[in-house]
Amino acid sequence: MDMPSPTAVPPPAAMPKDSFLRHFRYVVASNPVTAVAFALFLVIVGAAVFGPLLVPYDPLATNAARALQPPSWDHWFGTDQLGRDVFSRVVVATRLDLTISVAAVALSFVFGSMIGSLAGYYGGWTDRVVGRCLDTIMAFPLFVLAMGIVAAAGNTIENVIYATAIINLPFYARMARAEVNVRRHAGFVQAAKLSGNGDLRVLAVHIFPNALPPMMVQISLNMGWAILNAAGLSFIGLGVRPPTPEWGIMVAEGANFIVSGEWWLALFPGAALMLAVFTFNLLGDGLRDLVDPARRT
């Protein structure tokens, strides 16, 4: 069992640079969808960074005279019940939605890989305790656990980030544990130990970098889910408060107008949310093809 499996060991990062680039071009060329996903990703990041500078209207400015207008040349996505421009609000919301999910995923990546690596390296009771704790998190329906955490810790955006990080933690920890565990007796690890490196140093500098490529794929696949969770939490009134533009809460506000036919209030923020999640999922699949061709589906 401790023998590293031959398919898992050579990380693509160890390939010569131009060979990696060639592989990248090959993957993108064979699956144009991945190229589209990269382009969409750039658009979303652009909206998050430059959005507030580019939008035609102030996302918070109300205008009672122009309330609930359908999409037109002046207001591409129409206006909401207070006459605010839906397009501006959707674009500006990108930054907040991405910040929440990036922060949450970063937290669960850092802590998940630390906990998982320690469990995978030391084994024994460390492994059992960590495994038990992760099992306990997974024993809850994850979104419900996030609701409970935000309700208990207080209804703020920070707590939405922490809650999303906690429910994502087991995925990273389990992956890091598995990746570290198969390598802990590998030849290069024993060589590193014999040359006098301490356990933690071997773990951090020699073993963990090998786990990075699959973890990167996991991050991308997980980002979409994190965005969905954060938007779901604000849809039910947790974290973000009106009038802050955020996709989940905009859909929630628009929901009241669906039954009377004002579809644009909920459609555009919902579509933006969907597009963002879709992009990260496609990107994750593309990255997986790049990093781990054997697991291509």
Place this chain on the structure above:
Amino acid sequence: MARRAKAVLVGRRLLQAVPALIGIVIVTFLLTRALPGDPAVYFAGPAADEASIAEIRRELGLDRSLPVQFVAYLGDLASGNLGTSISTGQPVLTEIVTRLPASLELTLTALILSMAVAVPLGILAATRPDSWIDHACRFVVTAGVSLPTFFTGLALVYVFYYLLGWAPPPMGRLDILTLPPPHITGFYVVDALLARDLSAAGSALAHLALPAITLGLFTLAPIARMTRAAMLQVLGSDFIRTARAAGLSRRQVLFGYAFRNALLPVVTTLGMVFSFALGANVLVEKVFAWPGIGSYAVEALVVSDYAAVQGFVLAMALLFVALNLIIDLAYTLIDPRMGLAD
């Protein structure tokens, strides 16, 4: 002999649920007591002054040590006392018990619906790789996991209620004028049919359709993806080649050998699917004003009704463990390989 082995397996699986239950109880306890923020302030409500908060703190036993509080909490749980909801004044347990059937009806219908579509889709996609149905399956799988449930629900409401007028308004489980059927199972469709009240059954079914489809669309993707992957793997294995070489019919190979063996990975992912479904259930209930425990929790969240939210989290976690247990047990009993290994 074989029956004895199965009994041992079932017992072992039941025992495996115990640590999960202990973990759930500890976490719900910690969520109530140990996190930042003073529970006494929550329980006292927004209008309380210092003296009444101190009073409530003593009443709840919050001035005692954590282990003592934990024992008291276990006692409360054992006697079914989940506290009282501050917004309705009702005991949380009664509210959850009366609302649970609505949530179960929705979730189970959605799961049955999505399995009925996803499993055949996955099998078809796996048996005809790179055909149009395979591409359709792949598209459904990627698009399905990207759809926010609450958004799908609203889109369906717009199309089928506002534009087409086929669906009833997204408000609750029955028309306002229809009386709920006599309580037998708590599932309105079943109860109304048992009471031979066809109009109530029709109304309940019409109200159930859109929420169940919304939730079903969400769970479709992971099930289809897993069925396809598992079938592909099994179809490539040696025993399938042998079965084909022996001249068995296509049907027999596919369903008698391949599908039964592909079931295990599918069943294992069902646990994750339940987790997603129970979470998405909350969002769907809010969109359709479905009077289940999810919308109860959402209403409670808005007014910081703490006991109600904790009761809800506990109930959902127990439901999740129970669903997983039922699936696993069913599988243990069905699979001929189980019980032979040791």
